[in-house]
């Protein structure tokens with residue numbers, strides 16, 4: 001079955017474009033239709049297809065073959081589905097390869113990696129300009145953002161509460177190499193023009209940041225204080241009552257698509273090697289000039305990093321943050337590795353014994 005862009009007007013509103021169309025035309029999705037996941041519930045998903053919304057579940061085969069939780073559909077994913085005739089339901093056969101994904105490692109003795117948002121173009125990292133202002137935390141969010149594959153943008157909210165926003169912006173720019181930093185105030189409707197570049201039609205955005213920094217207020221502001229109407233659609237439930245259905249992905253008036261999931265809001269831990277290197281690109285660049293390749297930047301002679309700290313060109317606190325995050329990442333990575341090896345082993349056995357084929361992509 002082929003789909004034309006014309007049929008896909010509704011999907012376009014949700015970020016569908018020629019790139020996804022090309023992916024979807026691949027042979028392995030033959031006979032299936034594209035849809036985007038707009039909400040995740042405990043046992044099913046809400047999706048939007050060209051013809052409208054449906055509730056969907058993954059096929060039995062999908063469930064059997066999936067090894068990691070992160071392989072299951074997540075909010076923001078484009079999926080290949082088959083609608084069920086005569087029912088407002090569909091089955092999900094496959095998840096189209098993700099362009100970006102925010103992964104949350106649920107802490108605990110067995111870490112589980114969970115995708116809390118997929119296919120974002122931009123990640124708005126929100127930090128308030130009042131007392132909660134925390135550079136070290138921001139660094140960690142930047143690591144996560146770079147690792148996700150989406151482009152980070154720092155929004156410093158509550159500019160109305162800060163007397164010296166421009167100097168705060170400059171401070172943040174100094175710890176966020178290559179990242180745009182904008183001061184905004186939802187309260188005073190200030191700084192929205194600077195965001196227009198990101199809020200374009202078809203772009204997908206997610207907002208991350210600690211509790212209380214103003215994420216909900218920001219979302220309301222960006223959606224013209226009409227979020228409830230944009231995000232939740234009043235419908236009749238099975239008993240004919242009016243209910244407001246919750247969505248975690250919704251178009252904004254600007255045409256951009258917003259992802260706001262509970263998991264995205266609770267982000268805490270990361271395993272993010274590349275993101276770490278990018279977030280601390282300045283230190284990585286310095287370290288490249290150290291005398292020893294495996295310099296730990298502690299007591300070594302000819303250590304350029306130590307020298308930069310001594311000379312005051314590198315903030316000792318930023319360096320400490322770099323080390324600390326690095327250690328945490330290494331620890332998480334070791335844990336992850338042993339768990340995923342165990343999972344793969346048991347899944348290979350399971351697949352082999354039933355003649356199935358194990359696939360991980």
Ligand SMILES: Nc1nc2c(ncn2[C@@H]2O[C@H](COP(=O)(O)OP(=O)(O)OP(=O)(O)O)[C@@H](O)[C@H]2O)c(=O)[nH]1
Pocket residue numbers: 157158159160161184185186187188209210211212213214215216217218265
């Ligand atoms: N002065 C001022 N206060 C703001 C602004 N934006 C948000 N606030 C206030 O900050 C508080 C927290 O805002 P929320 O939008 O609920 O923050 P949040 O990040 O969504 O918090 P969680 O839902 O806990 O994750 C509220 O009291 C808001 O009124 C702003 O631009 N200026």
Ligand SMILES: [Zn+2]
Pocket residue numbers: 287290291295296297298300302303304305306
């Ligand atoms: Zn060194």
